[in-house]
Amino acid sequence: MQKLIMNGCVVFVLLLLGACSMVKEQNNAHENHLKIEEAKETSEVSVEPxxxxxxxxxxxxxxxxxxxxxxxxxxxxxxxxxxxxxxxxxxxxxxxxxxxxxxxxxxxxxxxxxxxxxxxxxxxxxxxxxxxxxxxxxxxxxxxxxxxxxxxxxxxxxxxxxxxxxxxxxxxxxxxxxxxxxxxxxxxxxxxxxxx
Incomplete structure (x- = not known):
């Protein structure tokens, strides 16, 4: 019984770590997207002579x-x-x-x-x-x-x-x-x- 609880805890911790990693990746992707948008706004506009x-x-x-x-x-x-x-x-x-x-x-x-x-x-x-x-x-x-x-x-x-x-x-x-x-x-x- 104790072994089963221990295994359950390990699985739970692994799932929790996996979820945190996914959230972090999503946040990084969102930050990168924001940086790209900001770069677009501040870059020089191309104007024909x-x-x-x-x-x-x-x-x-x-x-x-x-x-x-x-x-x-x-x-x-x-x-x-x-x-x-x-x-x-x-x-x-x-x-x-x-x-x-x-x-x-x-x-x-x-x-x-x-x-x-x-x-x-x-x-x-x-x-x-x-x-x-x-x-x-x-x-x-x-x-x-x-x-x-x-x-x-x-x-x-x-x-x-x-x-x-x-x-x-x-x-x-x-x-x-x-x-x-x-x-x-x-x-x-x-x-x-x-x-x-």
């Missing part, structure tokens, strides 16, 4: 730009010709509409954070404020610029690909980086629509 045709006030194509999502911002590669030599204000505007001759349909500077204009303004900058472009004596520009306050990821408050898109705009004069609302950068002479 956006090509932008740049046109002048006569509606003629004078260049192009490629916008690519990068870590903490958007990389802009731009080439254009037929511009006056020297420095020109360069901004991202809030609406993806470039109607000639003045491109006013592009709206104001892209400014989702409601700040003032200017890279040197203590109350700025707009998310769409970019460094001046330097145009060569032959009227050409070939440059790369990083816009750290915007994204191409849809659904974000600072996305350039919101419902009405956005626009790249080159101005006639140099941006002083301080004066609100556009740095005294003059007329809009080149515009390109940023849409998906």
């Amino acid at each position: 956006v090509k932008v045709d740049l046109t002048n006030t006569s509606g003629k194509k004078v260049g192009e730009a490629t916008l690519s999502e990068a870590k903490n911002g958007v990389h802009i590669k731009l080439t254009a010709q037929g511009l006056s030599p020297g420095r020109h204000g360069f901004h991202i505007h809030e609406i993806g509409k470039c109607e000639v001759p003045d491109f006013k349909t592009a709206g104001a500077h892209f400014n989702p954070f409601k700040r003032e204009h200017g890279l040197k303004n203590t109350k700025g900058p707009h998310a769409g404020d970019l460094p001046n472009l330097e145009v060569a004596p032959n009227g050409k520009v070939d440059t790369e610029i990083f816009a750290s306050l915007v994204t191409l990821q849809e659904g974000k408050p600072n996305s350039l690909l919101d419902m009405d898109g956005s626009a790249l705009v080159i101005h006639d004069k140099v941006d002083d980086y301080t004066t609100d609302p556009s740095g005294n950068s003059g007329d809009r002479i080149v515009c390109g629509v940023i849409i998906k």
